[in-house]
Amino acid sequence: MTVTGAWRVGDPPGRRQFVTRPGAFALEAGGVLPELTIAYETWGTLDSDASNAVLVEHALTGDSHAAGPRVPGHPSAGWWDGLIGPGKALDTGEFFVVVPNVLGGCQGSTGPSSDLDGKPWGSRFPVVTVRDQVASEALLADALGIDRWAAVVGGSMGGMRALEWAVTLPERVASVLVLASTARASAEQIAWAAPQLHAIRSDPHFHGGDYYSAPAGPHAGLGIARRIAHVTYRSEPELAQRFGRAYQGDEDPLRGGRFAVESYLDHHADKLAGRFDANSYLVLTESMNTHDVGRDRGGVAAALGRVTARSVIGGVDSDRLYPLYQSAEIAAGIPGAPEPSVVSSPYGHDSFLIETGQIAALVKALLG
Ligand SMILES: CC(=O)SCCNC(=O)CCNC(=O)[C@H](O)C(C)(C)COP(=O)(O)OP(=O)(O)OC[C@H]1O[C@@H](n2cnc3c(N)ncnc32)[C@H](O)[C@@H]1OP(=O)(O)O
Ligand SMILES: N[C@@H](CCO)C(=O)O
Structure with missing residues (x-):
């Protein structure tokens, strides 16, 4: 080399x-x-x-x-x-x-x-x-x-x-x-990965993986994958202690708003979708599965x-x-x-x- x-x-x-x-x-x-x-x-x-x-x-x-x-x-x-x-x-x-x-x-x-x-x-x-x-x-x-x-x-x-x-x-x-x-x-780790893989592949902008020249990529699918994954990266007591049932700012879940923990996951989803390639996410997730x-x-x-x-x-x-x-x-x-x-x-x-x-x-x- x-x-x-x-x-x-x-x-x-x-x-x-x-x-x-x-x-x-x-x-x-x-x-x-x-x-x-x-x-x-x-x-x-x-x-x-x-x-x-x-x-x-x-x-x-x-x-x-x-x-x-x-x-x-x-x-x-x-x-x-x-x-x-x-x-x-x-x-x-x-x-x-x-x-x-x-x-x-x-x-x-x-x-x-x-x-x-x-x-x-x-x-x-x-x-x-x-x-x-x-x-x-x-x-x-x-x-x-x-x-x-x-x-x-x-x-x-x-x-x-x-x-x-x-x-x-x-x-x-x-x-x-x-x-x-x-x-x-x-089995548990492969199981957690399964809906993440499906989320990306189901995104209408995925185009079977050939999305690079399309106007938009599968950012929504990658974001869903990250939300699922991120929950598994943290602990239940931490989420409970940190967010509890708090609402996000002045949003009200009874009126279409979000809980704070949902906003937190949205944030991590957006950050990853902005910096990472969905195909790499698939390839690397499957390398972990195997x-x-x-x-x-x-x-x-x-x-x-x-x-x-x-x-x-x-x-x-x-x-x-x-x-x-x-x-x-x-x-x-x-x-x-x-x-x-x-x-x-x-x-x-x-x-x-x-x-x-x-x-x-x-x-x-x-x-x-
Ligand atoms: C080896 C590697 O993996 S390298 C790659 C590093 N990993 C990543 O980037 C993965 C994604 N991030 C993470 O996993 C974690 O953020 C870590 C491990 C990097 C850091 O953990 P922590 O310091 O505990 O950060 P935490 O998970 O609380 O996230 C903080 C972010 O959430 C945001 N946040 C917190 N509460 C909310 C909320 N209610 N609504 C929206 N955003 C929120 C903060 O503003 C902060 O944003 P920023 O990161 O853009 O500054
Ligand atoms: N936050 C880490 C967790 C995966 O181990 C990452 O994104 O790489």
């Missing part, structure tokens, strides 16, 4: 670069990408022996901008800015932090909105699995000269990739932190038994989407892994993004 371009916004640490590998990239489910591009950002400096590199894996709607301030063209400050930087848990004075945009995403890496033969892939984009995503990141590591990560770290969908790295390429992962994630998607480290490896226990990385597995006590038993299953299966660490928070699944102090302690435990 070669560095094909650099896009720099302001001073570091806001920097996105690209590597492109020409030639066929074969996918687990049988599809082929004629060319692969991975966008990524880095912070810190790679040691001369490339022994200080940390791979940080983002979740479903995240991207490479994990640290630093908001930069033009990006919706927010770094999603783990509290963890990555000088003197922080992922100390960029010590570590070289690499954050790729996931394969199938929409922030620079090859995905459904990328170009194929002069127009976006759209409906032609093939099925991509978490294993494909890890294989693409292994090519990025090769391009950067990193044989072995000091750590691979991620939450939720990022935790799936972190774990898959440790299972697929154990010799390349010295330590791994898997947060609020699972060794395989459960995630199973045990596939074709004799089951989950056999797969986890391959891990040699020092491991910290964390879950959130109020996470209703990735319940703690899933973290316990991972920890029990990895040779030598301690009991799962429990993040205590009212915020549910999203705690891996919010509870920076507790996550920092887990990162420090991992890196010693």
